Amino acid sequence: MISGLEEGVRAGNLRAVARALTLVETGGRDAEDLVADLRPAARRGHLIGVTGAPGAGKSSLISKLAKEYRARGKTVGIIAVDPTSPFSGGAVLGDRIRMQELASDPEVFVRSMGSRGFAGGLAAAVEDAAVVLKAAGKDIVLLETVGVGQGELDVAGKVQTTVVVLTPGMGDEIQSIKAGIMEVADIYVVNKADLSGADAVARSLHSLVDQPGTGWERPIVLTSSVDRSGLGLLADACDAHLEFLRTSREADLAELDRVQKSIVSLAERKLNNDLGSVVSPHRLRMLATNVRAGTMEPREAAQEMIRLLVAAYNSASQEESEAREGTRDLPERAGLSNGMAVSQAK
Amino acid sequence: MTWEESDMSERMIRVLVAKPGLDGHDRGAKVVARALRDEGMEVVYTGIRQTPQMIADAALQEDVDVIGLSSLSGAHMSLFTRVMEELKKRGMDDLLVIGGGIIPDEDQEELAKVGVNAVFGPGSSTQDMAEYIRQHVGRQA
Numbered sequence A: 001m002i003s004g005l006e007e008g009v010r011a012g013n014l015r016a017v018a019r020a021l022t023l024v025e026t027g028g029r030d031a032e033d034l035v036a037d038l039r040p041a042a043r044r045g046h047l048i049g050v051t052g053a054p055g056a057g058k059s060s061l062i063s064k065l066a067k068e069y070r071a072r073g074k075t076v077g078i079i080a081v082d083p084t085s086p087f088s089g090g091a092v093l094g095d096r097i098r099m100q101e102l103a104s105d106p107e108v109f110v111r112s113m114g115s116r117g118f119a120g121g122l123a124a125a126v127e128d129a130a131v132v133l134k135a136a137g138k139d140i141v142l143l144e145t146v147g148v149g150q151g152e153l154d155v156a157g158k159v160q161t162t163v164v165v166l167t168p169g170m171g172d173e174i175q176s177i178k179a180g181i182m183e184v185a186d187i188y189v190v191n192k193a194d195l196s197g198a199d200a201v202a203r204s205l206h207s208l209v210d211q212p213g214t215g216w217e218r219p220i221v222l223t224s225s226v227d228r229s230g231l232g233l234l235a236d237a238c239d240a241h242l243e244f245l246r247t248s249r250e251a252d253l254a255e256l257d258r259v260q261k262s263i264v265s266l267a268e269r270k271l272n273n274d275l276g277s278v279v280s281p282h283r284l285r286m287l288a289t290n291v292r293a294g295t296m297e298p299r300e301a302a303q304e305m306i307r308l309l310v311a312a313y314n315s316a317s318q319e320e321s322e323a324r325e326g327t328r329d330l331p332e333r334a335g336l337s338n339g340m341a342v343s344q345a346k
Numbered sequence B: 001m002t003w004e005e006s007d008m009s010e011r012m013i014r015v016l017v018a019k020p021g022l023d024g025h026d027r028g029a030k031v032v033a034r035a036l037r038d039e040g041m042e043v044v045y046t047g048i049r050q051t052p053q054m055i056a057d058a059a060l061q062e063d064v065d066v067i068g069l070s071s072l073s074g075a076h077m078s079l080f081t082r083v084m085e086e087l088k089k090r091g092m093d094d095l096l097v098i099g100g101g102i103i104p105d106e107d108q109e110e111l112a113k114v115g116v117n118a119v120f121g122p123g124s125s126t127q128d129m130a131e132y133i134r135q136h137v138g139r140q141a
Helices: A005-010 A014-026 A029-042 A058-071 A095-102 A122-135 A149-158 A172-176 A179-184 A198-208 A229-247 A249-278 A281-293 A298-324 B027-038 B052-062 B076-089 B105-114 B126-136
Strands: A046-052 A076-082 A091-093 A108-114 A140-146 A161-166 A187-190 A220-222 B014-018 B042-045 B066-071 B096-101 B118-120
Touching: A005 A014, A005 A029, A005 A122, A014 A029, A014 A108, A014 A122, A014 B052, A029 A122, A046 A058, A046 A149, A046 A229, A058 A076, A058 A095, A058 A140, A058 A229, A076 A091, A076 A095, A076 A122, A091 A108, A091 B027, A095 A108, A095 B042, A108 A122, A108 B042, A108 B052, A122 A140, A122 A149, A149 A179, A149 A249, A161 A179, A161 A229, A187 A198, A187 A229, A198 A220, A220 A229, A229 A249, A249 A298, A281 A298, B014 B027, B014 B052, B027 B042, B027 B066, B027 B096, B027 B126, B052 B066, B052 B076, B066 B076, B076 B096, B076 B105, B096 B126, B118 B126
Parallel strands: A046 A140, A046 A161, A076 A108, A076 A140, A091 B042, A161 A187, A187 A220, B014 B042, B014 B066, B066 B096, B096 B118
Antiparallel strands: none
16 A cells, blocks of 8 residues: 555645556556545546547647636646557657646646556546546546547546537538437537537537436537637536536436446456456367367356356455464465455354 | 655656747657657657746656657757756656757756756667666656
8 A cells, every 4th residue: 555645635735646646547456445545535526528529629628618617716637538559558648738828727737648458448547537636626627538439438427527529510420420429418519619610510419409318408519719708608518517417316317327337347347357367278278179179068168167267266265264264374366356255154 | 655655667658748948849859759659658748838847747747757858949958957946846856857859969968967867869769769768767866
């Protein structure tokens, strides 16, 4: 356990916040413990996701929205995600370039993240980063991602308010945009509204304002770096949505559903990992050979893998209860750490 | 071990590439940024016209391991010195600092005195730079 980090974050110490963000990106037991410890202090504030196609002007919009919130006396954290190269694993993180106007404001914390190959997925890493910023006292946390792919939809499931940014010229394309991201939106923004075609885009959004199952009507906000009034309306819309989340029964149920999906997904991921640790590549190869030769049914092979997993869990739990009784030292068991022990009768 | 002391060096190497001062020629900085990305590092590029305070604040928030300072206008002595001062004010003088751009050999000793660990001039191999970073990253004494 890395001492002092939790206190540093809650005190708003900038170096502690930065180190905590690195820790949650890296992952591991210390990171999980830190997030768990910070979660109570993070039950406040507003996490707003801003997504949309590349070139929609998200970074500049976020920068201006942050300034608007600052003018309203709120403190702001920004998480800007850029794609990690699938070849090298590296990334150029350039979103700060469009946020220069925030540079001299000590109450704005900007952090760039690569989309990486996070073990728990991008959404989990981003959620953990948001916990750190909220626990450090940020009233508003703005998250920027590129709005394509399942990963980004998962991120939308983690934030409280999802803002989808569109631009003029997308009028006809609205209907063909991946249904997913248009459906998870809580607020639509038509950015670069000074350009022609903005009204056409806004009009084509009118058929999409009713959010199924919650009773929320999605605001359509026109914004432009030329006319700053759009930003005030956007902040108002975000605030209204947070209020809706707090008071609406349907929204409450929808959130419970999301939490449920999330823990099921975590359990599935853990089972998957454990299966991978317990069934050796050699054993797996043998099973596949048998199935192909016809000496084993596929279902039997799968059952054999599950049998191995259950045996490993039982053995781990046996060792844990023996360790608790002091009869044996607890060994490090890859992939089957804590939490899976079924309590044994003594 | 306190969080200030802990060594998280198995993690991704994060680099800040910054252009202090008024020098607007950033092609070299962008080449370096992309090359380090291709070497598997995360590179935060903050653009041109950065003040020493902006650079130090970015380095702090982004928790970088390395700062690459680019200067082509000849103002490297004063600018890099001021960046080092701002880093020291924020308790961050343990970072690896690399200079790049047009920096005469005779200035490199002066720069080393204020804490710039290495200078990679024009024509340097980006692979050499990446290798240098990998070998020297981690808490500097």
